[in-house]
Every structure is written in C-alpha cells, then in structure tokens.
C-alpha cells in the first residue's frame with residue numbers, strides 16, 4: 001500500500017469530532033469544493049468534522065475525501081439516508097472515470113475494470129474471490145468479527161505498463177516507476193496492469209506463473225487486495241493511526257503465492273520465503289531495540305535504505321503474533337480500527353498501547369519473538 005494522505009490533512013487534530021462515532025444515521029451532505037481550480041459537488045456522509053471547518057467526507061462510491069476548509073465553497077444537507085451506490089451505478093461511474101475502451105468483468109464481490117483480455121481479468125477476479133473466501137474464514141477463526149463490505153470492491157487492470165503509469169501518476173507521483181500495483185486509501189480501489197503482455201488463451205496465465213519474477217508479481221496482486229479487504233471488512237479502518245508494521249506485515253502475511261496452483265495462490269499464512277530470507281539476513285546485523293522502532297513509528301518503511309528490512313521484520317512479527325497470540329492480535333486490530341480517523345498517536349503511545357494489550361515488556365516480547373522466528377524454516 002502506498003498511503004496518499006496529502007499534506008492538507010495536517011489539521012488541528014485535537015479539535016476533531018468523530019461524527020461516525022456519535023451518529024449512527026447520517027444525512028446526505030452536499031459539499032461544493034474547489035480543488036486545483038476545479039469546482040465539483042460531492043455528496044456523502046461526514047465522518048469527521050474539525051473545529052476549523054475541515055471535514056472527512058465519505059461519498060457513495062466508498063471514496064474518502066479529506067477536505068480542508070479552504071477547499072470548501074459551500075455545504076448543505078438533506079434528510080435522505082446515506083446509501084452506497086448499487087453495483088450498476090458504481091460500475092457506470094467507474095467506467096466514466098477511466099480512459100475509453102474499459103469494460104467490467106463482474107464477479108460475486110468484485111468489479112474488475114479492464115482494457116486487456118477478458119482472460120486476464122477473469123484470472124484476477126478468480127484470484128480475488130479465492131482470497132475473499134479465505135479471508136472471511138480466517139479472521140473469524142481468530143475471534144475477529146468482520147462485516148460485509150459496504151461498497152462495491154473494484155480493481156482496475158490496464159493493458160500495458162505505460163497506460164497504467166499514465167493513470168497512476170496522478171496518485172503516486174514520482175514513485176509510479178517502482179510500483180507495479182497499489183491499493184489507494186482515498187479511492188478504495190486496487191490498480192494494476194496486465195503482467196503478461198497481451199497474449200490470448202489460458203496458456204498466458206500459465207506463462208505468468210512460470211516467469212522468474214512470478215512469485216513477487218502474484219504476491220503484489222494479492223498483497224494489494226488484502227489491504228482492500230482489511231479496510232472494507234472492518235478489520236481495519238482507513239485513515240486511522242494504524243502502524244505500518246501492522247498494515248504491511250498483515251498484507252505480506254496473506255500474500256505468499258503458491259505457484260503450483262493454477263490460480264497462483266492457495267492459502268493464508270504459509271511461510272513467506274522471500275521475506276524469511278530477508279529477515280534472516282537482516283538478523284545478522286540487527287540492532288538491539290529495533291523492535292521498539294518498528295512498534296512506535298513508520299520511518300523504517302519510508303527510508304529506501306531500511307525498507308526491505310522493515311517489511312521483512314513486519315512480516316515476521318505478524319507471523320509470530322498470529323501464530324502464537326492470534327486472539328490477542330485480533331483484539332489489537334479491533335482497538336486500532338475503533339480509533340477516530342485522522343487522529344495520530346505519539347510514537348511512545350503506540351508502543352505502550354501494543355505492549356499493554358499483549359501484557360509483555362518490550363524485552364520479553366523481543367526475546368520471545370526472535371526465539372520463535374529462529375525456529376521457522
């Protein structure tokens with residue numbers, strides 16, 4: 001996931017009121033905004049209201065709009081109940097926002113918008129449905145309560161890397177070149193491109209799975225869909241202060257491909273070889289106290305020099321916690337998802353919140369974690 005919270009989000013956080021926490025029924029709010037010279041009308045539900053006039057608006061397509069006061073021209077509300085778009089309305093809007101030539105491949109839970117071959121869209125759809133079923137069996141078995149997604153789930157598949165980059169650049173900026181697919185917190189959608197080039201027939205899917213980079217390609221496709229599911233099932237809530245090691249480690253925990261399987265992915269929680277190797281390499285030079293840094297802030301994920309180690313350690317910590325403290329971990333996720341969006345905790349408070357729930361000191365946890373991971377082959 002690449003979070004795309006804009007700088008305009010740095011509001012006076014203490015002054016935020018979480019409306020979603022107070023009002024179970026919300027009217028539809030019509031907000032006229034002016035962004036980058038463009039005026040538009042947004043209709044939705046206000047989730048958070050800041051005393052300075054900024055709002056976090058959820059529109060009927062599931063998109064989140066952090067709107068600072070300077071961008072809001074006017075507001076009005078009516079007594080209509082907030083209703084998500086139907087699948088048909090959603091698909092129509094989705095296609096209208098894409099270049100010419102896109103179609104929808106509809107699965108039970110996903111709208112796959114594609115301008116590549118139907119076969120590739122079908123492969124992505126089947127992979128995502130398999131993940132969806134596994135996800136909804138897995139978390140309840142750990143004691144987590146999930147809800148059905150409130151909004152249609154969408155993935156956009158471009159035919160070529162070039163057309164994907166052109167589209168993604170508005171969201172990803174300069175990092176587009178290094179990102180092969182992403183889940184966007186504001187739009188709630190996964191975007192990717194056809195990894196095969198445009199061959200026809202089922203043979204092309206087999207070809208994806210036999211490429212040398214297949215493992216990482218399939219992992220990315222599943223990884224991004226895991227973020228989307230986590231944020232749409234109630235396991236996590238968008239724009240809340242969720243540590244990166246939780247969001248990223250959890251997605252990596254789910255992504256592990258199974259290339260012997262025709263769909264490329266089979267089950268949750270297999271040892272992630274790629275990250276295990278990285279983690280074992282990292283252990284040779286790991287500094288004492290590294291766990292504290294991981295628990296308290298996200299800097300290690302943002303610095304290219306430490307990013308691979310941070311992802312590997314986040315995967316390892318999730319692997320250890322889910323396998324040894326699964327129910328407590330599910331409770332921890334619940335605490336995180338119940339936080340008010342846009343209110344960020346101090347680094348020390350994050351760590352304290354975590355340790356308190358698990359009932360361990362930092363030292364105890366670090367020892368248990370490393371001992372457990374050294375035994376993983």
Ligand SMILES: [Zn+2]
Pocket residue numbers: 001002223227247248251
């Ligand atoms: Zn991610």
